[in-house]
Amino acid sequence: MRLLRVALLLCSILNIPFQLSAKTLHVGAQRSIKSIKVALQEAQHGDTILVDAGLYKEGAIVVQKSVYLKGIQYPVLDGESKHEVLVV
Numbered sequence: 001m002r003l004l005r006v007a008l009l010l011c012s013i014l015n016i017p018f019q020l021s022a023k024t025l026h027v028g029a030q031r032s033i034k035s036i037k038v039a040l041q042e043a044q045h046g047d048t049i050l051v052d053a054g055l056y057k058e059g060a061i062v063v064q065k066s067v068y069l070k071g072i073q074y075p076v077l078d079g080e081s082k083h084e085v086l087v088v
Contacts, residue, residue: 021046028052036061036069036077043067051075059083 025039025047026032033039037058039049045066053073060083063069079085 022048024048024050026050026052029054040065040067060087061085062087 021044023044025043027034027036027039027049028051031052033042035058036049036051036056039051040061040063043049043065047065048068048070051069051071053071053075055076055078057078057080059079061077063086077085
């Protein structure tokens with residue numbers, strides 16, 4: 001039982017730097033980042049991207065990182081009938 005506690009403590013200690021380094025990026029017309037693609041380029045694994053309400057015509061948005069992508073007040077991702085909207 002003591003070995004299990006030590007193992008769990010070690011695992012949680014090693015995970016702390018990852019949790020502390022995660023950041024939140026905000027996307028929107030009134031924000032410094034106006035594009036979901038730009039936010040994905042700036043994001044690191046584990047980051048959160050919050051997308052404000054609005055219309056985003058960005059073509060295919062390719063997600064190649066482990067990020068949390070969340071829409072605020074129902075943003076619309078428009079592929080303009082030419083592109084895939086979201087590629088994960």
